Amino acid sequence: MARLLIVEDEKHQRELYAMEFEDEGYEVDQASNGKEAVDLVKANKYDLVIMDIRMPEMDGIEALGKILSRDKKIPIIIYTAYSNYKSNFMTWTADAYVTKSSNLDEIKGKVREIIAARS
Amino acid sequence: MKLSIIEILLLLISDTAVVAILFYLYVQYHIIHTRMVYILIGLIFVLIVIRAALFFLGNWLFYRRRINAIREVVEEFKKGKFTQTYHAARIDNELDEIVNELMIAGKHLDSIMTAQKKEIDNFNELYNSIIFSISSYFIVLGDDDRVLFANDGFYKKFQFHREEIYDRKIEEIFYFVNARLKAGIAQVRLTGKTEVLEKTHLLTLNKVSVIADIKISNIVVKDVSQIIIIIDDITRKVRNDYQISLMSQISESIQKDDEIDRVLFTILTGVTSGSGLGFNRAMLFLLDDGELAGKMAVGPDSFEEAIEIWTAASSFSQDLEFRDIAAAEMRAGVDLLNRVLAARFPLREDGVFTRALLGMESILIVDSWNDARVTPEIRELMDVKEFIVSPLVAANRGIGIIVADNKFNNAPILKENIELLSIFASQAAMSIESYSNLDTVRGEMQKLSERQNAIVESEKLAAVGRIAAHMAHEIRNPLVTMGGYARRIMQLPKERSKISKKIDASAEIILKECERLEKTLSNVMDFSRPAKFIKEFNNINDVISDTAALLKNLFLERKVSVELELGSDLPLVKSDFNQMKQVMLNLIQNSLDATPTGGAITIRTGSDGEVININISDTGVGIDEEDPNVIFEPFYTTKVTGVGLGLAIVKKIIKDHNGMIRVANREEGGAEFVIRLPIPG
The missing domain is CATH 3.30.565.10 (Histidine kinase-like ATPase, C-terminal domain)
Structure with a gap:
């Protein structure tokens, strides 16, 4: 069973994603900012990280850098309410960039795709 | 009264003769009787008569001579000469004394007169030489305004003979007499005070033209009022002043006027100078696509029109502005302008226009009818014997030509005219060059301004983008949460209860609204995102x-x-x-x-x-x-x-x-x- 880490500062949103991905059959851990995410990645092994950008304490960009400097192979999807920085984020070597939407089909599809590709 | 020696001699002779006769009769006949007495009385009577006759004859001779002398003296007095001499043999009578005194007085007077005459002659000589040597020309008008006299300078300057102007009215000497001159004469006649008309243009019937300061004075000779008109030729000075003033007008015009046409017109007006200073006509051609194309022309179409212009602008008073002349010029010469605008001369090595342009030197054509350098096209356009072509040189290359002539007054083109033209040609060349530079600069400015506007707009859009991105982020997050949960509600296992359906419908409404808002956000972001x-x-x-x-x-x-x-x-x-x-x-x-x-x-x-x-x-x-x-x-x-x-x-x-x-x-x-x-x- 693939294990995901969802990094999102908004509690209700994070819980929504957790529920949705658990329903999809994934094991889901949650982090409420970049710092927590880095700590959790150090302690555990994840198949994929879904990372928000704008977060208190440590934002998604910094966390992305720290995680990648530790483990270059871990797939990370940027999942953000910013719709217009896609090309920038892609250069920061995230595996995918998905704009947040109330319809989770796109992010679910992306996660499936990446997990399938790795196994 | 005194008797002359001859008279006394005659008396002695006559008396002696009577005594001798009486003595003879007495001796011869010894008769002394009554008859004798009668004879004696008769003789005495005869003697008296003879004596009286002798007396009168003597007196007559005496006076006759002196009266003649006096008469001759009077005659000489009348003539103003005193050369007669009368010498009495001996001053023994009053008459001779008087005649003598008269002679002495006459001599004295004669010497005075001679001295004065000499003085007058000297003065006359001086006076004449002053009149001849001053540069002024003058004419004297009688009380009927007809010419009584003109000085040699006048004849020489205006190329008249005495009989051509004597007893003529001034209107018959000058082509046009401007109102100021006429009014000036009338004023002087009225007040007797001298009037001065500055910078007045005069053009004689034989087409000699000057700008002059005119002084009108009144002189009274034998109770007859005469007008003396002194003409001071200031053409050269006015021309210089005018050129300087024109230069500043032209440079002002260049700075002020947007249209090159106005600048060119100003320059050509300068070349023709309105009245009496420059050429009659001037035309400007610019190099355009390998041809000399007519761009501007100034000058009248006919001699009548020329006179009209010059009359309108015949005074260069201080307050007369250049634009007044320009306005007068503007009215005239429409035909000339149209013909020049329509003219295009391809560059031909043998044509005078091309030669002046490429050689970058002025060319004077003295006889265009017989000059091989004048092509038939040029001859047809110019239709004049003598003309001058001056190149417009900017940045060491010919950009066009100015052509000028004196078609209407046929004045020969002088060295000073050519100099004037070359001054204006260089001014024109600079103007055209600077204008085209200005035009380029304006074009660049326009481009810059457009670019700047574009930058401002893109800045605006960039700002919109930043704001929109931030707003979108802030709005999208709660929407995603709301919509996500609404979707979850809808995905809950379905019960066939009414309430479940209502919940479902409500969740759907929430979801739809969220989706609508998300779409709006996408539109905003579409706007700010660089379009692909x-x-x-x-x-x-x-x-x-x-x-x-x-x-x-x-x-x-x-x-x-x-x-x-x-x-x-x-x-x-x-x-x-x-x-x-x-x-x-x-x-x-x-x-x-x-x-x-x-x-x-x-x-x-x-x-x-x-x-x-x-x-x-x-x-x-x-x-x-x-x-x-x-x-x-x-x-x-x-x-x-x-x-x-x-x-x-x-x-x-x-x-x-x-x-x-x-x-x-x-x-x-x-x-x-x-x-x-x-x-x-």
Whole structure:
């Protein structure tokens, strides 16, 4: 069973994603900012990280850098309410960039795709 | 009274003769008786008569001689000469004394007169030499205003003979006598005071022209009032002053006037100088596409017109401005201007125009009828014997020529005229050069200004982008949460209960609203994100039909009719179909919002071969702005709920398609949008 880490500062949103991905059959851990995410990645092994950008304490960009400097192979999807920085984020070597939407089909599809590709 | 010696001698002789006769008679006849007495008395009587006769004869002789002398003296007095001499043998009578005194007085007077005459002669000589040596020319008019006298200078300067001007009126000497001169003469006659007319132009019948200060004085000779008119030739001085003033006028004109035509006109007016200073006519040709093309001409069409101009501007008073002359010049010479504007001379090595241009030197043609350098075309245009061609040289290359002549007064072209022309030619060349530089600078400024506007606009758009990105982020997050949970509600296992259905329906409403808001956000972000178009050849008519179909229900709902007048065979334009659809959607929605119930929206398309035109007009409220085009500014909105990006997006898309969009209020009410899209070559 693939294990995901969802990094999102908004509690209700994070819980929504957790529920949705658990329903999809994934094991889901949650982090409420970049710092927590880095700590959790150090302690555990994840198949994929879904990372928000704008977060208190440590934002998604910094966390992305720290995680990648530790483990270059871990797939990370940027999942953000910013719709217009896609090309920038892609250069920061995230595996995918998905704009947040109330319809989770796109992010679910992306996660499936990446997990399938790795196994 | 005294008797002369002869008289006394005669008396003695006569007395002696009587005594001798008496003595003879007595001795011869011894008769002394009564008869003798009678004879004696008779003899004595005869003696008395003889004596009286002798007396009168003597007196007559005595006086006659002296009277003659006196008469001759009087005659000489009358003539003013005293050369007669009379010598009495002996001063023994009063008459001789008087005659002698008269002679002495006469001699004395004669010496005085001679001395005075000599003095007068000297004075006359001095006076004459003054008159001849002064540069002034003068004429004297009698009380009937006819010429009594003119000095040699006048004859020489104006090339007249005495008989040509004697007893003529001044109108018969000068081509035109300006009002100031006439009024001046009348004034002087009235007041007796001297009048001075400064800088007056005179042109004689034989076409000698001067600018002069004219002094009019009154002199009274034998109770007859005469007018003396002294003419001081100041042509050279005025010409110099005028040239300086013209130079400043021209440079002012260059700075001030937007149009090169006005500058050129000013320069040519300077060459012709209005009145009596420069040439009669001047023409300007500029090198244009390998030909000398006529650009400007100044000068009258006929001698009558020339006189008209010169009369109007015949005075160079201080307050007379250059523009007055220019105005007079402007009226005349329309025919000349038209002919010059129509003239084009291809560069020909043998033509005088080309030679002056390429050789960069003035060429004087003295006899154009027989000069091989004058081509038939040039001869026909100029139609004058003598003319001068001066090149316009800028940055060491010929850019054109000025041609000038004295067609109307036939004055020979002098060295000073040529100098004048070359001054103006160099001025003209500089003007034209600086003007073309100015033109280039203006063009660059325009480009810069456009670029700056574009930068300002893109800055605006960038700011919009930053704001929009931030707003979108802040709004999208709660939307995502709300919508996500609503979706979860809907995904809950279905119960067939009524309440479950209601919950489902409510969740769906929440979800739909969230989706709508998310879509709005996407639109905003579409605006600020650099567009990536898929440009294909599209028919705009299809875009419009599609959009109208999409909005059909909305039209029905608002009770607004829509009319499509789509041009047939509309050329395809290279465009992004979806972007164009966005444009039409936004524009039609905008019109719909502005149009009250019962109104109409008309969409027309057409093409002129270079662009296709799209017109969208409505019967709505129109745009309450001085410049209706402000509605294309980002965030401009009159709607309570609008963001104000719809029309800004439209403008951006049209611009990205190299098109143009404008809006204007229609006279009959409502607004009209006009879009132009280029048809690919």
